[in-house]
Amino acid sequence: MYQAHFRLEKRPFSATPDPACFFVTEPIQEAFDELVLRAESGQGIGVLTGPAGTGKTLVCRRIAVEVSKHFTPIFLANASFPTRRALLQSILFELGRRYTRMEEQELRLAVFTSLKDLALAGRGAVLIVDEAHLMNERLLEELRMLASLSDREEPLARVILSAQLSLEERLVHPGLEALNQRVVCHRYIEPLTREESIAYVKFRIEWAGGEWAQVFSPQALARIAEAFGVPVTRLVDVPDEPAVRIIGTDQARTLWRGPSGGTGTILGATEPPWAVELWRWVLEPGEISGGDAHISGSKEMIWVESGTITLTVAGHRYQVAAGQCARFSGAEHHSYVNEGPGPAVMTMISLVPPAVA
Numbered sequence: 001m002y003q004a005h006f007r008l009e010k011r012p013f014s015a016t017p018d019p020a021c022f023f024v025t026e027p028i029q030e031a032f033d034e035l036v037l038r039a040e041s042g043q044g045i046g047v048l049t050g051p052a053g054t055g056k057t058l059v060c061r062r063i064a065v066e067v068s069k070h071f072t073p074i075f076l077a078n079a080s081f082p083t084r085r086a087l088l089q090s091i092l093f094e095l096g097r098r099y100t101r102m103e104e105q106e107l108r109l110a111v112f113t114s115l116k117d118l119a120l121a122g123r124g125a126v127l128i129v130d131e132a133h134l135m136n137e138r139l140l141e142e143l144r145m146l147a148s149l150s151d152r153e154e155p156l157a158r159v160i161l162s163a164q165l166s167l168e169e170r171l172v173h174p175g176l177e178a179l180n181q182r183v184v185c186h187r188y189i190e191p192l193t194r195e196e197s198i199a200y201v202k203f204r205i206e207w208a209g210g211e212w213a214q215v216f217s218p219q220a221l222a223r224i225a226e227a228f229g230v231p232v233t234r235l236v237d238v239p240d241e242p243a244v245r246i247i248g249t250d251q252a253r254t255l256w257r258g259p260s261g262g263t264g265t266i267l268g269a270t271e272p273p274w275a276v277e278l279w280r281w282v283l284e285p286g287e288i289s290g291g292d293a294h295i296s297g298s299k300e301m302i303w304v305e306s307g308t309i310t311l312t313v314a315g316h317r318y319q320v321a322a323g324q325c326a327r328f329s330g331a332e333h334h335s336y337v338n339e340g341p342g343p344a345v346m347t348m349i350s351l352v353p354p355a356v357a
């Protein structure tokens with residue numbers, strides 16, 4: 001339902017990572033490039049670690065897509081295998097080979113045969129194991145043995161492990177020393193920064209066919225900006241100012257459109273910690289723009305160019321006529337209404353102090 005409401009072509013956020021929607025930061029790109037390089041060169045085991053929710057699964061799925069040009073990817077999405085037998089069965093299942101009614105050693109030989117067949121066909125295997133921190137030492141040792149298989153000095157299985165941080169501690173355990181020696185690449189993914197988080201949400205909405213400023217109301221954008229400690233302009237790509245920046249009307253962004261054609265346009269803003277925003281509002285007769293309360297210490301000021309604006313602050317109504325200016329606390333619930341017969345035009349300045357952690 002919300003897709004139609006916001007005119008989205010698909011869901012911007014889903015529980016399952018979609019390799020087609022790959023948001024890349026510089027550290028993620030570096031990790032992706034090195035893991036792909038190590039896998040393609042067959043130099044050893046690659047390890048990707050990071051806190052939960054940092055995008056490791058999506059990176060793994062993108063690696064699978066990338067290496068599929070020359071290799072056969074085997075992607076194990078959940079490494080919570082109870083036994084070695086279950087692990088070997090999963091590998092055979094992903095390869096489309098028979099995996100039932102076989103003993104553990106028979107499964108191991110079947111995996112070896114399958115990997116060798118792929119190598120002879122010029123399609124070596126890249127085994128990508130997600131959630132590898134869930135594996136016990138016996139399973140990790142099985143992966144090490146798979147990574148050690150070779151034919152004519154070429155590895156039969158190029159292994160990439162993706163895991164949460166607990167795997168790092170386990171790799172230094174004496175029982176996993178042989179596995180640790182095979183690791184040639186270990187990349188760590190940091191949680192997104194504030195700026196990257198904003199860019200991520202914008203990227204997902206635009207990927208889904210939406211427009212960031214049209215999905216979120218000015219009030220919602222203000223709340224998001226307050227939470228991140230940035231001006232609204234940072235959210236909607238209105239150019240930030242250096243020492244001096246001339247901003248033309250073509251660079252302004254209209255973030256609100258009323259039912260009768262009114263508009264709310266942000267013309268520019270300053271950088272944190274104190275964010276000052278300059279808006280121009282045109283309200284057609286009967287239109288109202290509601291303003292949620294901002295953080296404590298926020299201030300707003302309006303100057304009415306034409307018409308009359310009915311300003312309501314904390315439940316009290318005030319008439320602001322053309323040529324008049326009104327200033328008030330933005331930390332109170334407030335709204336602007338045009339109750340006159342013609343359009344009302346006003347300029348607004350919003351001052352938002354630094355958010356208190």
